[in-house]
Amino acid sequence: MRKLRSFILSVVILLIIMFSVNMYCENYIKSNLSTSYKLYNDIKNESTFIQRNEADAKDVLMIYGSSELGTTEILSNPIRYFPKKEDDFFVSPIAKGYMQDLAHAIKFACNPNLKGKKVAFIVSLQWFLYKNGMQSSDFQMNFSELQFYEAMKNPNLSQALKKEICKRIYSLVANNSFYSDAALYAKLYNSNTFLGKLKFNLLKPYFYLKYQALSFSNNVKSYRLLKKYKGVYKLNNSNLSTINLDKDLADEEARGSKLANNNQFDILNSYYNEFIKPNLSKIKNQDKNVKLTDSKEYEDLNTLLKVCKAEDIKPLFILMPVNAKYYDFDGINKTTRTAFFNKTKNLISGYGFDVVDFQKHEYEKYLMEDGMHLGWKGWLYVDKEIDNYYHK
Template sequence: MKKVFFAPLILAFLVLFILVIIPNKWIENLIPKSRINEAATELNLFMFQGKYVQGKMLESDHYLPMYGSSELARLDQFHPSNYFKENNEGFTPFLIGRGGTESLIHFLNLTEHTSQLKGKKMVFVLSPQWFQPKGADESHFVPNYSTLQGYDLAFNHKIDPKLKKMAIKRLLTYSPVQNDQMLSTLYEAEISNNTSKQREASLLKPFAKVYRGLLEKKDLYYTLAGGFHRHRVISSKVKGKSWTQLEKEANQIGAKDSKNNHFYVTDSQYNKIKQRVPSLKNYKTGATYGKSVEYHDFQLVLDLLKESGAKPLFISVPVNGRWYDYTGFPKAGRTAYYKRIKQQIEAEGFQIADFSGHEYDPYFMKDTIHIGWKGWVYTDQAIQNFYEDNNKALVKAK
């Protein structure tokens, strides 16, 4: 009976051992070449939290990395993934981000690839909602945090040490880092002059490197197994049309899909909050996006991109003005954000597509916070101009 009981355990251990000792290069050779292209629109969490797929993507001139958060999942015919598929401009947008992916998460991700960013064009979609007074909270940070990227930062000697220390101090305020005794010790030793802490970190480093190696292998196996294939509704109706035509069609579709409210929110989204709408009137009185810890986190991203020689275009998405007025969110609290974020970006010499003047533009937003039909048309035009090195990246931005 004991032999029967232990046989599966022994077999499982042997299989695990074999999987661990297989050289990474062997696993990489088994990964289909098509995996990178499939990942461009999958919005796969494993891809965000790993590094192999993004590293391969950055090696190719075929992809234009597009960083953001939940708006990337709002696919319609005007979404960049569809527009540039139907109108071949020589590149494919590669979507990186999901709900709750804010500056610090993007910073960690980008630190993995600093040597690949020199001269690399990319698009970075900013959401005002990131800029809450206390910045990203646990509910947004925890699901998007990558342990692999956290450990890689500990051993990263390529980025500016001052920048690294500032990032580590912020990361140490979040529970996944605090509760990881080995990583938190490495981090604390990095920012401390405490010889005892540094001696402890030195003893832990060999174990941390082994653990990091296991995380890298896990990333490769997930990539080999493949992601999940979302059903993406792709439309050819945007092919070969002028920006004026596309804007007209965006207005028509927006009007058709947003009939049951005066906020220009899609009927389906409004139905989800309809019962709560009366209770939400003026509940945001006194709020502002002009003061937030997030500006510090965002500066880490800007500093890293500048140090790496990247060429980003930032998309400044507005809020839904009618809805924000209804909730009592002061106009001044929004304007402060638009001005501050623009100044912060331009101070580093980067381009920005400033769409803040479209708060009240019908169908620019799809709901209370996410960019919609017309907003994507303007974004597509900005991206195309940017990719073509047209410094008027933002013909329609103002």
């Protein structure tokens, strides 16, 4: 009996300590939230607490995408371009390489503070290169088990939509033992058998404890992240520059001409020398048989659109352009690209959401930094659309 009392007391003390630490971390994050605005960071991507508070801030526009937002060395990247004198809002990136529609659908579903809010969402043509959609390994590097559990608690999502999400997630994580709990949850949630439903209900306390442990761990990581970067970004709105698109385009063209002048594709010299030049013979027409409009990624995009509708999120979809000279060489010609842009725009606009594309600029010099990432002038066209949408 004495041992039992000691055990219970130890558990109670541990819970009190965890509760106190968690409260301290959350209070610190709220008090230092502006530190996170310009961070392109893995922990921020997983932190629902940071994302919920950012979505609730009046001076922040959330922008979701993939690796293109990591080009923070480019001054026209919206993370660096905003705020402006006319637009005193900050653009906060939620992005990483291979972070695609399904990962973002989960992020949207677990963030109730996005309800009724404007966000920007960048869609990459590269997501649709493979007929079966994203590979399991690519999804797993960006999968947040914590956000998955939180999304599944969302009362605004129908059971049918939750089952759709679970089915897709199970297909992508079931082969990884690290995500065995999430795979089991997804499998049991979709079960129509009495035994499956019984097992799911019996395991609910376990999944709840797993969720609480993940939430605590993530809040501690988020606290350490903001503590590490506190003071690094000086968010001073007193000396902001004005928007002058013509001047900005001229400035960025001048920068691009100095950095991308040794190749036929007008892309970054260093990138061309390292990745393109040694492989020109392999790259030529390597993707000539790709049919972008057949990809399973469209199913994931459709899931994301359903989540946006259910959550009353108001996204601006930005269809990222490509370096047309490079893609013509690669084999994905203008006809193939146009079919992709048209199908994607029709799907998105069918849900009533705003969508823009920049295909008319795709042969323009210094639009892209390389074959697939927005560059000096490309980001400025995106900045203009973000600015217009923010004030719409």
